[in-house]
Amino acid sequence: MDTAVTSNETEARVRAIADGMPVLGKLGITVDSVGDGTATMSMPSQPDLSQQHGYQHAGITTLLADTTGGLAAATMMPEGTNVLAVEFKINLLAPARGDRFRAEGRVLRPGRTLTVVEVDVFADTGERATLIARMQQTCICIPDRRG
Amino acid sequence: MDTAVTSNETEARVRAIADGMPVLGKLGITVDSVGDGTATMSMPSQPDLSQQHGYQHAGITTLLADTTGGLAAATMMPEGTNVLAVEFKINLLAPARGDRFRAEGRVLRPGRTLTVVEVDVFADTGERATLIARMQQTCICIPDRRG
Amino acid sequence: MDTAVTSNETEARVRAIADGMPVLGKLGITVDSVGDGTATMSMPSQPDLSQQHGYQHAGITTLLADTTGGLAAATMMPEGTNVLAVEFKINLLAPARGDRFRAEGRVLRPGRTLTVVEVDVFADTGERATLIARMQQTCICIPDRRG
Amino acid sequence: MDTAVTSNETEARVRAIADGMPVLGKLGITVDSVGDGTATMSMPSQPDLSQQHGYQHAGITTLLADTTGGLAAATMMPEGTNVLAVEFKINLLAPARGDRFRAEGRVLRPGRTLTVVEVDVFADTGERATLIARMQQTCICIPDRRG
Numbered sequence: 136m137d138t139a140v141t142s143n144e145t146e147a148r149v150r151a152i153a154d155g156m157p158v159l160g161k162l163g164i165t166v167d168s169v170g171d172g173t174a175t176m177s178m179p180s181q182p183d184l185s186q187q188h189g190y191q192h193a194g195i196t197t198l199l200a201d202t203t204g205g206l207a208a209a210t211m212m213p214e215g216t217n218v219l220a221v222e223f224k225i226n227l228l229a230p231a232r233g234d235r236f237r238a239e240g241r242v243l244r245p246g247r248t249l250t251v252v253e254v255d256v257f258a259d260t261g262e263r264a265t266l267i268a269r270m271q272q273t274c275i276c277i278p279d280r281r282g
Numbered sequence: 283m284d285t286a287v288t289s290n291e292t293e294a295r296v297r298a299i300a301d302g303m304p305v306l307g308k309l310g311i312t313v314d315s316v317g318d319g320t321a322t323m324s325m326p327s328q329p330d331l332s333q334q335h336g337y338q339h340a341g342i343t344t345l346l347a348d349t350t351g352g353l354a355a356a357t358m359m360p361e362g363t364n365v366l367a368v369e370f371k372i373n374l375l376a377p378a379r380g381d382r383f384r385a386e387g388r389v390l391r392p393g394r395t396l397t398v399v400e401v402d403v404f405a406d407t408g409e410r411a412t413l414i415a416r417m418q419q420t421c422i423c424i425p426d427r428r429g
Numbered sequence: 430m431d432t433a434v435t436s437n438e439t440e441a442r443v444r445a446i447a448d449g450m451p452v453l454g455k456l457g458i459t460v461d462s463v464g465d466g467t468a469t470m471s472m473p474s475q476p477d478l479s480q481q482h483g484y485q486h487a488g489i490t491t492l493l494a495d496t497t498g499g500l501a502a503a504t505m506m507p508e509g510t511n512v513l514a515v516e517f518k519i520n521l522l523a524p525a526r527g528d529r530f531r532a533e534g535r536v537l538r539p540g541r542t543l544t545v546v547e548v549d550v551f552a553d554t555g556e557r558a559t560l561i562a563r564m565q566q567t568c569i570c571i572p573d574r575r576g
Numbered sequence: 577m578d579t580a581v582t583s584n585e586t587e588a589r590v591r592a593i594a595d596g597m598p599v600l601g602k603l604g605i606t607v608d609s610v611g612d613g614t615a616t617m618s619m620p621s622q623p624d625l626s627q628q629h630g631y632q633h634a635g636i637t638t639l640l641a642d643t644t645g646g647l648a649a650a651t652m653m654p655e656g657t658n659v660l661a662v663e664f665k666i667n668l669l670a671p672a673r674g675d676r677f678r679a680e681g682r683v684l685r686p687g688r689t690l691t692v693v694e695v696d697v698f699a700d701t702g703e704r705a706t707l708i709a710r711m712q713q714t715c716i717c718i719p720d721r722r723g
Contacts (some may be wrong), residue, residue, distance in 0.1 A: 194345020
């Protein structure tokens with residue numbers, strides 16, 4: 136993924152959105168990188184986040200993808216705004232098993248109101264990366280209601 | 283939602299799928315009811331599951347909906363099988379704030395291989411129920427790989 | 430479907446949107462009814478709109494559903510506006526064979542900017558109606574650029 | 577798009593699926609290329625396929641994308657089978673205006689039963705190509721019921 140260098144201000148603003156989400160700390164999700172129209176987040180595999188076959192629950196994979204897509208969209212939005220996902224669709228392509236899970240979001244089309252994003256989720260085990268999910272997401276730019 | 287009485291065997295089989303998912307215990311999600319082609323699950327509001335505005339993170343709402351849809355689909359599947367969601371789409375309709383969150387799944391079309399489900403998610407505060415999300419989901423019937 | 434009576438002005442405005450679409454005439458699609466947050470459209474079965482098994486092509490079924498959803502959304506929008514679908518997802522539930530195809534749209538959540546709609550598509554043969562597709566759609570309200 | 581050379585037999589089989597769809601002839605849609613896990617189809621702009629603003633109706637754009645995705649999926653399926661889309665989601669990214677419309681499908685994950693495809697749709701005007709839509713689609717492999 137081509138993560139063009141983004142400004143320090145934009146990166147700080149986008150990382151602050153993630154820092155404001157308590158659920159990310161609870162699930163061990165971190166921001167790996169932020170670029171112009173891109174973001175990458177990841178999390179370790181955790182047995183207590185699994186479903187009935189021992190794989191990571193699809194809802195957790197989706198939460199990772201949804202958040203990553205939102206951050207990617209936010210990089211294209213101006214200061215003083217925040218981002219919300221209004222809808223998304225995800226295809227679960229392979230069992231979510233691995234040492235870590237990593238989502239890469241990329242803006243397909245930025246807009247003043249709506250921004251459309253695609254997100255790939257990979258399961259990483261050693262050097263091997265397996266594509267386990269693909270999301271297509273619509274985000275909306277809203278006034279920043281915090282502070 | 284019309285939750286026709288289902289057989290004890292089917293209900294036990296479907297509840298066992300939920301019991302096998304560690305993530306549900308971690309998030310406080312419980313099975314409220316199981317019917318013929320329907321399921322209802324719910325969870326209490328929890329500050330550590332929130333996003334940057336203090337509402338429940340959309341990914342958690344989605345996990346609740348996804349699991350509920352899967353159980354609704356499983357009620358239409360035979361003994362010796364299990365269920366996986368292959369894809370879903372969710373529209374987030376209102377902020378996820380309330381005392382509890384409750385998902386109601388209903389099979390739109392059962393099938394030998396694929397079953398399509400719709401799921402509504404409500405935020406409950408006292409007597410008031412607000413529709414906060416709608417999911418459309420495709421599940422696949424697989425051989426039960428456990429035990 | 431509960432099609433509450435809508436005002437004559439709203440119905441005329443919404444029907445005018447359909448009248449402005451040349452593709453509807455080409456495909457024989459007509460507006461059957463318009464209500465508050467609802468719309469119904471239908472079309473006859475036509476051999477030259479079929480796919481490789483002789484059923485109506487899923488893209489035609491989708492066009493019918495998409496247009497119907499847009500009209501349902503438009504009933505909730507003010508004078509001087511128009512409607513565009515920004516995205517939708519459709520599940521194809523059964524083969525599209527019948528004498529006529531009929532779509533029923535219903536607004537799930539109206540909004541100043543975005544309106545979310547569900548649409549059912551039925552194949553009608555004599556008295557029998559078969560649900561062949563379900564769509565979940567997001568529409569945006571835009572200034573009316575015509576005239 | 578990387579369109580690896582596919583076997584003559586596969587290409588002939590996949591093109592025959594398109595040849596069997598009367599709706600493609602009616603709408604002027606042709607198969608441009610078929611590769612391993614890929615397909616490209618296109619159509620000229622036609623005033624009688626437009627919506628209320630004079631752009632190509634989203635349903636027609638969707639039909640083009642849906643068919644292209646199905647052909648891309650079919651390239652990964654064995655002899656004696658056929659393909660059906662079970663569901664798809666499309667984001668409409670820009671107005672559909674141009675001289676021609678072109679869809680490029682690419683398999684994200686092939687499977688024995690289900691194959692997941694992404695499709696980009698471009699509006700071509702002279703040398704300029706504008707991305708107007710992105711689809712994420714699930715196809716199912718079925719026994720060939722023809723002949």
